[in-house]
Amino acid sequence: MQTTNSHTLFNQAKQYIPGGVNSPVRAFRAVGGNPLFIKSAKGAYLYDEDGNSYIELINSWGPMVLGHAHELIENAVKEAVSSSLSFGAPTRKEVEMAELIVSMVPSVEKVRMVNSGTEACMSAIRLARGYTGREKIIKFEGCYHGHGDSFLIAAGSGAITMGVPDSPGVTKGVANDTLTAPYNDLEAVQTLIEANPKNIAAIIIEPVAGNMGLVLPKNGFLEVLRDLCTQHGILLIFDEVMTGFRLAKGGVQERFDIMPDLTTLGKIIGGGMPVGAYGGKKEIMDFVSPAGPVYQAGTLSGNPIAMSAGLAMLRHLNTQPEVYSQLESIGGKLVAGFKENLKKLGLNYTINHIGSMFSIFFTDQEVYDFETAKSSDTVLFGKYFQAMLKRGVYLAPSQYESLFLSTALTDEHIEKIVHANYESLEEILVK
Ligand code: PMP
Numbered sequence: 001m002q003t004t005n006s007h008t009l010f011n012q013a014k015q016y017i018p019g020g021v022n023s024p025v026r027a028f029r030a031v032g033g034n035p036l037f038i039k040s041a042k043g044a045y046l047y048d049e050d051g052n053s054y055i056e057l058i059n060s061w062g063p064m065v066l067g068h069a070h071e072l073i074e075n076a077v078k079e080a081v082s083s084s085l086s087f088g089a090p091t092r093k094e095v096e097m098a099e100l101i102v103s104m105v106p107s108v109e110k111v112r113m114v115n116s117g118t119e120a121c122m123s124a125i126r127l128a129r130g131y132t133g134r135e136k137i138i139k140f141e142g143c144y145h146g147h148g149d150s151f152l153i154a155a156g157s158g159a160i161t162m163g164v165p166d167s168p169g170v171t172k173g174v175a176n177d178t179l180t181a182p183y184n185d186l187e188a189v190q191t192l193i194e195a196n197p198k199n200i201a202a203i204i205i206e207p208v209a210g211n212m213g214l215v216l217p218k219n220g221f222l223e224v225l226r227d228l229c230t231q232h233g234i235l236l237i238f239d240e241v242m243t244g245f246r247l248a249k250g251g252v253q254e255r256f257d258i259m260p261d262l263t264t265l266g267k268i269i270g271g272g273m274p275v276g277a278y279g280g281k282k283e284i285m286d287f288v289s290p291a292g293p294v295y296q297a298g299t300l301s302g303n304p305i306a307m308s309a310g311l312a313m314l315r316h317l318n319t320q321p322e323v324y325s326q327l328e329s330i331g332g333k334l335v336a337g338f339k340e341n342l343k344k345l346g347l348n349y350t351i352n353h354i355g356s357m358f359s360i361f362f363t364d365q366e367v368y369d370f371e372t373a374k375s376s377d378t379v380l381f382g383k384y385f386q387a388m389l390k391r392g393v394y395l396a397p398s399q400y401e402s403l404f405l406s407t408a409l410t411d412e413h414i415e416k417i418v419h420a421n422y423e424s425l426e427e428i429l430v431k
Helices: 005-018 071-081 092-104 117-132 172-176 186-195 222-234 249-256 305-317 323-346 378-390 409-431
Strands: 038-042 045-048 053-056 112-113 136-141 180-181 199-204 236-241 264-268 276-280 350-354 357-361
Touching: 053 409, 071 350, 092 112, 092 180, 092 276, 092 305, 112 117, 117 136, 117 199, 117 236, 117 276, 136 186, 172 180, 180 186, 186 199, 186 222, 199 222, 222 236, 236 249, 249 264, 323 350, 323 357, 323 409, 378 409
Parallel strands: 136 180, 136 199, 199 236, 236 264
Antiparallel strands: 038 045, 045 053, 112 276, 264 276, 350 357
């Protein structure tokens, strides 16, 4: 595989951009080698600057649920561009977008658009604090809610991949206001609540966690969390930036029928454009400025191009329920193929899976929280990543990420990926 152009670009990039990338995991630090510079993408494929093609299993970290450059979204963006790029004034599309989100996400009665998942989570936390008059929040170890200061404590995703789950630059004051518990550990949550009576504003959680690899909530975990929040006047925030519109039309809350007070959204909601949103119960959302006192704003928030892309995506998902059965089927077939491979090779690595998200952990332990996720052999993961890449399959370049599937994957692609998985496992173990 010739990757000279990517190497040249990376060397050039390192002179002008910290680490050569605009988001850390992209640098391939955890898996070795140089990152590929991507020139274009279509359907199930990515094309790099050297003309190599790869079957996509990340899909821009989630948004491309219909595959790359889907014509519905492309056309919507092209049409919107002809009416100018941004007005900084209200538009019809924002109303349509808000109405659609409210109709699709069960617990959301009002919603505010922002430009990223980070912004959505930062704003939701501020709102929770403003609404409850309390200061502390609880987050779970290994969950990632963007790079807002409050969340860079025991953070997953790129933060753990780069070895900085607790980032320098976050003040002690902020750190003290972020309490952490292991994922799936109700006792730990209860202890934190008891130790901080009437001072916890919110519990924020990825209801299916994708940022320490994929980790599922145990039976009853989210239900009890919901009850604890109600009992103690704490707002429950579901971060559905990854899972929203992916694991069901209405996200995990619809799939498991558990209603949070606030929800954060991103990725698919923008169809590939930079978009996030937070929403929830009317009485809470009406605390946001200018309806209420909690300030939050954005020059480009709700801009017409992003709204057009997102609307095209969400309208399609809303009217074509077969997308979800397709995603379930693709995920099911791939994971069955991978499990069969492990069996044939006599390996007992752990695969966590739900719908169109899954992760292989290079450990024989059950993975249900950050500690168990960290039992995975990350050196072996790096070798596996490179072996798959060599065979034309593009994975997330870190053990601590989920894979995201798209409806562009055909049975033929699935067969190729499963075959690449077999050969890659064999290569990294035998040699
Ligand atoms: N929350 C979750 C669950 C995420 O996975 C991410 C990003 N991967 C974010 C928040 C932050 O979103 P963004 O990168 O758009 O700021």
